[in-house]
Each structure stands twice: as C-alpha cells, then as structure tokens.
Amino acid sequence: MMELAxxxxxxxxAAKYDASCASSGAARKDSRHGKGVGSTGGxxxxxxxxxxxxxxxxxKVLMTNSCIYxxxxxxxxxxxxxxxxRFTPEEVVQLTLDFYKRNTIEGLxxxxxxxxxxxxxxxxxxxxxxxxxxxxxxxxxxxxxxxPEASPALIEMxxxxxDRISINIELPSEKSIAILAPEKNIARTxxxxxxxxxKIDENQAEKREEKKLGRRAKRxxxxxxxxxMIIGADDSTDADVLLRAHTLYEGFKLRRVYYSAFSPIxxxxxxxxxxxxxxxxxxxxxxxxxxxxxxxxxxEEIADANQPNLDLxxxxxxxxxxxxxxxxxxxxNRGAREMLLRVPGLGVRNVERILAARxxxxxxxxxxxxxxxxxxxxxxxxxxxxxxxxxxxxxxASLRQRFLPPPEQMELQFDNPIPTAADxxxxxxxxx
Numbered sequence: 001m002m003e004l005a006x007x008x009x010x011x012x013x014a015a016k017y018d019a020s021c022a023s024s025g026a027a028r029k030d031s032r033h034g035k036g037v038g039s040t041g042g043x044x045x046x047x048x049x050x051x052x053x054x055x056x057x058x059x060k061v062l063m064t065n066s067c068i069y070x071x072x073x074x075x076x077x078x079x080x081x082x083x084x085x086r087f088t089p090e091e092v093v094q095l096t097l098d099f100y101k102r103n104t105i106e107g108l109x110x111x112x113x114x115x116x117x118x119x120x121x122x123x124x125x126x127x128x129x130x131x132x133x134x135x136x137x138x139x140x141x142x143x144x145x146x147x148p149e150a151s152p153a154l155i156e157m158x159x160x161x162x163d164r165i166s167i168n169i170e171l172p173s174e175k176s177i178a179i180l181a182p183e184k185n186i187a188r189t190x191x192x193x194x195x196x197x198x199k200i201d202e203n204q205a206e207k208r209e210e211k212k213l214g215r216r217a218k219r220x221x222x223x224x225x226x227x228x229m230i231i232g233a234d235d236s237t238d239a240d241v242l243l244r245a246h247t248l249y250e251g252f253k254l255r256r257v258y259y260s261a262f263s264p265i266x267x268x269x270x271x272x273x274x275x276x277x278x279x280x281x282x283x284x285x286x287x288x289x290x291x292x293x294x295x296x297x298x299x300e301e302i303a304d305a306n307q308p309n310l311d312l313x314x315x316x317x318x319x320x321x322x323x324x325x326x327x328x329x330x331x332x333n334r335g336a337r338e339m340l341l342r343v344p345g346l347g348v349r350n351v352e353r354i355l356a357a358r359x360x361x362x363x364x365x366x367x368x369x370x371x372x373x374x375x376x377x378x379x380x381x382x383x384x385x386x387x388x389x390x391x392x393x394x395x396x397a398s399l400r401q402r403f404l405p406p407p408e409q410m411e412l413q414f415d416n417p418i419p420t421a422a423d424x425x426x427x428x429x430x431x432x
Contacts, residue, residue, distance in 0.1 A: 107141025232277030
C-alpha cells in the first residue's frame with residue numbers, strides 16, 4: 001500500500017495546474033466561543049497576499065489523479081502515462097488537521113479527477129468536508145472543486161460545507177471544448193453555475209431577513225463561486241476569453257475568473273501547441289479582467305475584432321489611452337469619476353482619494369506625488385492646478401515609445417568558444 005507521504009507528493013503536484021483557489025470574500029468564522037479547530041478570515045489564501053501584506057496558504061491536493069475523462073490538455077487524463085494515487089477521505093482529513101495544527105496552512109483546497117462517475121467523486125469530496133466540519137469542528141477555510149455532471153443535490157450539499165466552490169469552465173468556446181475535452185460541455189457547466197448562484201442568492205436573502213429581525217443568520221451556503229480558463233491551449237483570442245469572462249460575471253456573479261497559461265505536458269496530444277503562450281499574456285488578461293470588474297470598461301474597448309489580442313508590451317489601460325488620446329487630458333480637479341478611472345496610473349483607491357481631497361483644495365502635482373502615483377505615466381493624460389500637458393506630449397508619435405520597456409542587451413552565443421590568449425599563443429607556437 002502506498003505511503004501517505006508518497007500520495008501527498010503525487011497528488012499535491014497534480015493539483016498545481018488549478019489556479020482558482022483564492023478565498024477573498026469568505027465569511028469570517030472562528031472557534032473562540034465554543035469547541036472547534038481554527039478560524040478563517042475574509043482575505044486571500046493559497047499563497048496569496050492580503051491587502052495588509054500577509055501571505056496565507058492552504059493544503060491544495062486532489063483526492064485522486066485517476067480520471068475517466070480524456071481531456072487533451074490535462075496531465076491526469078485517462079490516456080496519460082503518469083503515476084496514479086488516491087486518498088481516502090480520512091487521509092485528507094488527517095493531513096489537513098496535522099498541517100493546520102503545525103501552523104503550516106489556513107485551510108484546504110480540494111479537487112479530484114473523475115472516478116467511476118461524477119456523483120461518486122463528488123460524494124468523496126463532500127465526505128472530506130463533512131468530516132472536517134461535523135466530526136472535527138474545523139473552522140478553517142474550505143474550497144471544494146465541484147463537478148458539473150454531478151447531481152444538483154450533491155453540489156448543493158458541497159456548498160453547505162465549503163466557504164467557496166468552483167467549477168472550471170476550462171476553455172472559452174464550445175468549439176474548443178468539443179475538440180479538446182469532448183466529455184465536457186459548457187452548457188452543463190453553466191447550468192451548474194446557475195444552480196449555485198440561485199442558492200447563494202437565496203442564502204443571502206435569508207440573511208438579510210434575519211438581520212432585519214435582529215437575529216444572527218446561520219451560514220447555510222458558500223459565499224461565492226469561481227472558475228478557471230486555460231489560455232493558449234486553443235486558438236481563442238483574448239477578445240474571446242474576455243467576452244466569456246464578462247458573460248460569466250454578469251450571468252452568474254462569479255467572485256473571480258482565473259486565467260492559467262497552458263503549460264506543455266509530458267507525452268502531449270498531437271493537437272496541442274508545442275510551445276506555451278508567453279506568461280505575460282496571462283498577466284495582461286488579469287489586468288484586463290480588473291478593468292472589466294472595477295473600472296467600467298467594456299470588452300469591446302479592451303479587445304475587439306480589429307485588435308482581438310492584448311498588447312503584450314503595455315498594460316491594457318495604457319494601451320486603450322494611447323488609442324483614444326482624444327478624450328485626454330482629464331482635469332483631476334473637475335473630471336468625472338468614470339474618466340479619472342480611465343487615466344493610466346490611477347487606481348480605484350487613489351481616484352477616491354482625489355475625489356475626497358479636491359472638495360477642499362485644488363490639487364497640484366505635489367499632491368499627487370504624496371499619493372505615490374506613477375507620475376511618468378499619468379502626467380501626459382491629466383491637467384492639474386500647476387500642470388497642463390503640451391500638445392506634443394499627447395499627440396506625439398513618440399508617446400508610446402516612452403512607455404515601452406527599455407531594450408535589453410542580448411547575450412552573444414557562439415557555436416565555438418572564443419579562443420583565449422593562451423590558446424592563441426599555443427597555436428602560434430605549434431605552427432612555428
């Protein structure tokens with residue numbers, strides 16, 4: 001029988017490809033006033049950094065890396081030649097509690113390959129959460145990865161034990177899923193997401209009613225759901241990815257859509273690309289995602305049919321500003337909030353600070369420096385009490401060049417090494 005440490009090594013490594021494991025927005029709970037183990041806060045987890053600088057982590061494993069599906073992009077697919085392992089629910093519980101009591105983790109992220117059937121797999125995942133919550137009174141964070149093909153009753157049960165649940169949509173288009181993951185279906189995935197959203201809305205409505213009556217509401221369902229899309233495994237453009245993300249945010253109130261750059265796997269399928277996409281593409285998609293959710297941008301403003309992929313050299317807001325110079329400069333003392341949010345280098349928090357401060361004084365460049373803004377980035381796009389950009393600054397052809405990263409000196413490579421002085425001397429001596 002395989003040792004627990006060996007299983008952990010295999011199944012923790014197999015779980016690293018799933019990025020959708022942050023816990024922002026999780027309800028606070030602790031065990032200070034009763035029996036139980038641990039607590040959780042509302043800030044990020046899974047080796048994420050919280051707003052106050054803390055780094056928190058969780059045990060991230062699969063129940064098993066065996067799978068009846070044969071998704072081409074997945075290292076754990078049915079036809080993959082990898083070493084397999086499987087935890088029992090009791091083993092996952094033991095590992096979680098042991099790591100937690102050693103102050104190594106603050107919670108659990110649990111996913112699984114599909115074995116026997118979606119319902120059977122979902123039952124094993126739920127059993128882990130049930131044992132932790134009901135038997136060991138674990139108050140830490142639990143994120144469960146659910147399976148779209150599982151019955152709605154099981155997904156609902158998972159939500160009662162977990163702080164966050166997620167279903168990976170994997171790819172942005174139905175065409176790509178039909179080719180790369182033929183056993184999966186976007187319609188089924190979105191149907192499951194819709195059921196989860198309805199339960200979350202119902203639970204929140206009950207909480208509001210309980211609060212009106214002055215009673216403390218009991219948490220009966222997860223506080224949110226998230227998903228992940230793999231980038232670069234198919235020919236989807238950034239516009240396709242962002243449009244799918246926007247649809248998910250609007251239709252299902254997802255907490256987050258995570259983007260994971262495709263990573264070539266051992267013994268890959270012949271229909272997969274041989275080279276991974278540049279990691280900066282994943283980074284630009286996260287920045288664009290932020291613009292959609294917090295800055296009032298539409299998908300068509302960030303990427304459209306004429307320019308379907310993001311500029312990898314510049315962040316999406318700066319790239320938009322350079323394409324739309326006619327709306328600038330924006331007066332920081334008079335401009336509307338929605339226009340200030342479109343100024344490169346101005347974030348949501350600093351826009352709020354500017355709006356609050358300008359009620360009492362006309363802001364100057366020195367005031368913006370105190371906010372620790374990137375003055376090089378914002379100055380061509382704003383008017384302040386003591387600053388107006390020149391026409392050349394905003395309309396000049398060199399403006400884009402000012403924001404590009406500096407050129408890097410490439411290393412010279414030779415098929416044959418450069419001879420040293422000693423080599424030359426020896427060669428001459430030999431000829432003489």
